[in-house]
Amino acid sequence: MISSLGDLRRTHYSKEVNPDLNGEEVLIMGWTHEIRDLGGIIFVLLRDRDGIVQVTAPSKKIEKELFEDLRKIKKESIIAVRGNVQESPKAPNGVEVLPTSLIVLNESKQPLPLDPTEKVRAEIDTRLDSRFLDLRKPAVSSIFKIKSRMLHSVRVFLEENGYLEVNTPKLVASATEGGTELFPITYFEREAFLGQSPQLYKQTMMSAGFDKVYEIAPIFRAEEHDTLRHLNEVISIDMESSFMSHEDVMDVLEKMVVQSISDVKKHCAADLEVLDIDLEIPEIPFKRLDYDDVIDMVNAQGVPLEHGEDLSRAAEKALGEMMEGYYFITGWPTEIKPFYVMADEETPEKSYAFDLMYKDLEISSGAMREHRYDILVEKIKSKGLNPESFERYLAAFDYGMPPHAGWGVGAERFNMTITGLNNIRETVLFPRDRRRLTP
Template identity: 55%
Template structure:
């Protein structure tokens, strides 16, 4: 039963060698004198060929009695065969059933018969066996690996911050409350406050890849109530510096996926176009002008609607930044310009389809930060653990948060964000 090879590790040059593969019975074709068993493992497919005249009858009976998607271990001899997957077939010496699958299956795993997204998510364990679904999550792995490689190269230190907190990270976003012994607590909506504390701690550059929770009653193709955020914070850099880091990260991720994920992109039937550097930058004022020119009504100081984002995205046609936002619609920690305090040093990174990231240079003055918290109608004393760090030497610093799922869905041209999450959590789905 001990696996010696994945299907793709076996080559035609191994002709005559004995190997053991483990996987699922993807397909069984009994043609009378010859029976084919296609075994699927994590890496691909292997053809097991049984000739009735020469094969052990017990082995043949086991294969003929198999139900699709049963788990098997096959030990056999490699035989060069140009028509088989990967250019070889296995002539089995033994086939062991490790886990029998019931019939009928809850959904088709070959990709030949489609199923709606809700059905797929209800039996996600089965959906994961489909080649397209598996390809998405192999690419997700490559994206995360690339992010860590890039940020490590740029001198960032990975941290993990609490997900159970006593205070909201920012105003205006609903929180999930929870009972924490005799007190009320919340699921954290961002690592923002904690990563800023790391700047006071002298770590200079930090990043975190972790879950965030937003109790917003959205029911759209781009929103989740639990998502993964890629967050950075860096001392002695301004908002423009961290924008450069962000755009370089995006291009690095695209390039790595294009280079290392060729087989997964091929499975999805797509060719990845790597964005050009630098990304375009437009001001909030210019964004408003584009929206107004399209006929949509928008007042200066309003946040951009989904329709507005689509209008601007069609006009720009590639990744771009919106910079210099009205201070009143950005979080309290975004630093206003000294000579024009109604505008702050905040930015959003946009894909033509949607927002991917938001960031800013942060307020690092204790007095200004406390007043900004109060201006937004928040109770400053409730942020004492956070404000305290700004009284004892806080360097200038900037950072951003990037949505992992949105990055992947826009990269791969996927319409629904739930496609790129193993077990999505939204206002309607809490299981599996």
């Protein structure tokens, strides 16, 4: 066995080891996914970021010392194997590697906290406690490769449509929406909070003349939910546009969703296959449902919901049973929306707010914003809030604020709609909920 890495450099990832390399020498590196010792022949499945390649070691064709070293490898140890590629229709990618040398770069402790081959399934808490091992599973890593591509596509779409990326503070002096669902922190000699939304800063950028902005960043909500769709730290995709209505930004949103899904389908075929997903590209425009009609629909399903109430979980489930794919809910009551949402000019009890749903899951909310200073101050007061607490925010409206609209998309929830996952914790590398602050 070679004792040191020396000047060795990986020549190929697993997916690059294919029949085109038949007869060539390669150096592959990764984790020992599985070992099958059949006496006269040893099969080692080496796993890297891109997949699995089979190392085949017949005792009669390789050196005795190398054969014995292969036999001693422990699962999930890090190894480097140099060898020659030969076609093998039954092996992954249709090839196998006949080893000529082996380096054990790091030996794994045994027994493992969980089984990355998933022959023995583990509960979600066990998986999250040993997330570094859980993420080695192809079905788990595929979730995050898809998420990475989705976020990349979102950025490309927004940049191509004239949006500037901004970065707003996550340490704030007061609530964005006047709620109590905030995480207080000690900020030197005073109290501050973790930001629950970049909303007020996005609107300030409209006053600054940036016209179109977006941000992809964490937000924090001190909600005491303990559900499969809520977390206390998530990634939010936010945008804001000047001189645009709520209808205009809804159009932007649905086009972004379709482009992202199309991009994932094109570039993540292998990961979708691992997850057994046949991804369908939705058609636009998405269906629009008025809030009043939604109330009638869920009541007709035997779920009591009064006008002026937000949708309960039971109402969302009932709606999801009637609706397929993505759709908007519009015309929300003004009284249940934040102070910065503009009321419908013809029907003030209704607002220019909307939610984007996927079956029974809300993935985005947005609205046209109130840009008129005097009306905004009155709306703040009507919510039982003190305008003095929003003095710096309001200043931007007193010196020329254009009409504007925008939305925020939950990146993890969007990823759930693409991957078909039911638990939002599976879409976050290291989720934070009421009970989990580590790892």
